[in-house]
Amino acid sequence: MREEKLSDAIVYDKLHLLKKDFYGYIERNSAKVDTNLPVFFGYVISALENSFPHISDVAYDEFIDSITFKVLDSSANVSDFEYVRKVMVNAVRFKKKKDAETGVKIVIGLKLLKSGDYGHALDFLKEYATLDSKLGTAVAYCYHLLSLREFKDSDDAARKHRPGEMELLARELMMRLAREQPPVNQLRQLEIDDPSFLEKIFWQMIFTGLEWFPNERWFVEIGLKNAAITKDPVMRKRLLDIGSERFYTDSQFLREMYYYKLENRDAPGAAGVVNQLLKQYPDDLEPIYLGLKLTLLTTKKITYHSFRKLAITKGMPVQILTLFDFAFDLFSSEQNDAAKCIADFEKEFPSMQYYATVLRYIASDIISADETRSKKAKKTLLDSVEQYCLEALKNRK
Template identity: 75%
Template sequence: MRGEKLSDAITYDKLHLLKKDFDGYIERNTAKVDVNLPVFYGYVISALESSFPNLPSETYDEFVDSITFKVLDSSTNTGDFEYIKKVMANALRFKKNKEAERGINIVVGLKLLKSGDSVHALIFLKKYATLDAKLGTAVAYCYYVLSLREFKNDDPRSKSHRPGEMELLARELMITLTKQQPALNQLRQLELDDPTFLEKIFWQMIFVALEWFPSEKWFVETGLKNAVLTGNTEMRKRFLDLGAERFYNDIQFLREMYYYKLENRDAAGAAGIVNQLLKQYPDKLEPIYLGLKLSLLTNKKITYHSFRKLAMTRGMPSHIVELFDFAFDLLSHEQKDATTKLADFEKEYSRFLYYTTTLRYLAGDFISPDESRIRKARKTLLDSIDQFCLEELNRKK
């Protein structure tokens, strides 16, 4: 493979296959790997460098981290700290970046956390707590678990409960996360083959934090974001309900609820949210935009023209309104009117020629005898207009 130029996607797939091969080898030969760590890591590095000679240092180190986690996760010796030190030393010997120790510390800490050793997991993880929201909740969980041991007979939910030192540290860290607001899944070391244990910890600490600090919006925002990222529909609904209950006048939660209603084909529910947004944010264009979008989906002329009039009155950019006019005619099977509007749009806004060419191609699919092709064209049109218009509205801010 030397000299071969690989796209990022192909490289990622081939790396994944190599990782899978090593995972299988580690599982079948755990004891052999444990007693021959230098030989095993030498074999890993040799395979990595011969197959991917131009691999970026960061990706290279991340691969070593993932192998290290698998070694620790498969071994029966992780209760022996001398063994852990040997694994770390062998992994660090081959890593390239200056911050190589950080990745190994996180990997070791996560393995200890997975095995229930919160005391030693803290040693490796606590200084990285604010690098990632999920890692931060994992560190807070370590403190929280240790706090339950401080007062075994004391229910932390009872009114007479007084938090001990470990619980105070957990609370302090969760509040620190709300102030620094680290992103989710920033670290590749968190991309585990089986992230179930980390997910459970994340959800547990978000709910515990909401009991401690019920008015902290960041916990609900982050819970909702993680639910969307992981495709957890149950948690998404739960956090949308929490947001609607505790932060009922917040545009972010109302926006998320609107899209949730659309996905679940609840047009009446989405219309109710649009009306609420119009009352609460009379000076914003976004509620009107969401109303226009809803009227495209429901294909009701009276509703569409009502929102169109409101959009013009409130100063929505004319090219966005005219683009909606074209889309509404096309979705209403008014092919001639749609073609005329697109031609007028093209003349008036020549700077968007790159986009109108795509729209013209999509419009042609709407007269296809193939129903599946029409459905795909409809979805592509709606998604495309949504992305284009939101970008244009953000420019106006």
């Protein structure tokens, strides 16, 4: 009989439960774990292999990395560098991938960083600084904190006018990150038990980087990406304010501000961003598209037809205009006109018949008497039209 393989989702959940069990054991028996590291790691490997015989090498190694961080995080001996070395040796010898040391070094470096041992943390982390922006800012933070120790308190004024070696290294690394632009939150080793300290460090160095290099837009860009991933509206708003003030001619930040205004139901604010984009990029179709999208939410016919006329003048693709006509008629409760629009769309673009069929189903839900169903359908239509239109505009360039 063939052994049944579990789905990825079930494996993930069961791995998480096993990890929690080990975390609890480590917290209750930290001293015992420290004195029996080979035995403990052997027990971890045995439980992992018996419970998950088909686990991938990547997931296997990531599990060991997470256990390694927890062992260090719970130990009273983390300031003993010989103990840290023993933990690393025991963790590495059980891992499967060729770059086994990388993950272990990162989690050890993060633990040393968390405990305030910035010098030793650098020994483990600095060679991996450009693998992930959050890891890179952590390394820059180590340099930055060590720079504060280069001058005595009485020399604080001198330090401001003459950065020390460590501060120069911090600045150099922040500029290297801006130049190479590594992703953020891509390393699984950053998903540690309590990532809040790493999050605080990231934001501190992003804003420090903006103080050092006020015209470096990447700090705002990567900050916005992290704010979106971590669902941090406060930081998102703060960065958008900085971006719109310092890079007010940049379409990317204006686009981000537009969507932020929409999400917060600030129609006048979104309209202001659209007007600014129209002035700065008069030959670009995207500002017109954003204006049309805004009118779907306000359903003001005069404004819609004004943008529509401008769209025709600037050569907006017919299929986009037809879709907007369809959506606007639906949102304005003009069901007959909406039906005519979708029929015209299907006739004009026969290859898109499948999409027209989907739109008809969505339309039937929008005009439903069930308010919840109608609301969800409107959101679905907006998302669908946006995906189609943005792709069509991209292909036109």
